[in-house]
Amino acid sequence: METVRRTGLIATKIGMTQIFDATGEAIPVTLMHVDSNFVLGNKEKNKDGYDAVILGYGKAKPNRVSKPVKGQCSKVKVEPVKHIREFRVSGGAQLEVGKQVIVSHFVLGQLVDVKGTSIGKGFAGAMKRHNFGGLEASHGVSVSHRSHGSTGQRQDPGKVFKNKKMAGHLGDERVTIQNLEIIDINSEMNIIALRGAVPGNKGSIVYIVDAIKKAVPVSANFPAAYAESN
Numbered sequence: 001m002e003t004v005r006r007t008g009l010i011a012t013k014i015g016m017t018q019i020f021d022a023t024g025e026a027i028p029v030t031l032m033h034v035d036s037n038f039v040l041g042n043k044e045k046n047k048d049g050y051d052a053v054i055l056g057y058g059k060a061k062p063n064r065v066s067k068p069v070k071g072q073c074s075k076v077k078v079e080p081v082k083h084i085r086e087f088r089v090s091g092g093a094q095l096e097v098g099k100q101v102i103v104s105h106f107v108l109g110q111l112v113d114v115k116g117t118s119i120g121k122g123f124a125g126a127m128k129r130h131n132f133g134g135l136e137a138s139h140g141v142s143v144s145h146r147s148h149g150s151t152g153q154r155q156d157p158g159k160v161f162k163n164k165k166m167a168g169h170l171g172d173e174r175v176t177i178q179n180l181e182i183i184d185i186n187s188e189m190n191i192i193a194l195r196g197a198v199p200g201n202k203g204s205i206v207y208i209v210d211a212i213k214k215a216v217p218v219s220a221n222f223p224a225a226y227a228e229s230n
């Protein structure tokens with residue numbers, strides 16, 4: 001049986017805080033602001049080779065966007081947007097063009113996957129980058145306590161193999177965190193609280209989708225939850 005795939009939502013990471021449950025236990029949560037997710041178009045399998053929904057997020061000044069983006073937005077009577085994202089969906093899960101998808105698209109307690117760009121940390125050593133233990137604190141080791149040690153062999157094969165774990169660039173890459181639980185949804189402020197950490201800096205753009213390894217809750221709106229004003 002094919003898993004139902006709905007569109008995701010584009011959001012802005014606000015930051016982390018904590019929420020206390022009924023027992024007084026502190027739950028670490030990440031707050032996500034979900035606003036102005038407008039449907040700019042759809043793609044269909046018989047025409048484009050696959051099914052997808054194109055969403056636009058955020059409001060941009062007309063002089064700060066390209067002509068193709070202006071044309072795409074004006075065609076569906078939507079103000080220019082800052083970000084455009086395409087979400088793969090199941091057949092029949094396309095959305096009505098020009099509509100706005102809101103936070104109630106997801107439901108309380110649902111598990112979601114979040115995609116974002118991790119914080120860039122520049123050039124990092126092997127201990128920070130790969131969690132190496134480092135060299136001994138004594139027994140002749142001097143000045144090289146945090147080095148990664150030997151990187152290769154002797155004359156045979158006489159080289160360093162590809163993908164050897166060494167010091168190098170850390171962070172600033174696409175990361176997906178799976179199965180994060182939705183702790184709270186504030187429809188008035190368009191905020192979703194997710195249990196745990198989410199990749200990216202404060203103010204960065206992230207993408208929230210239904211958990212690929214879990215079934216979509218029966219109470220979830222299909223194909224999406226629209227704003228009443230639209």
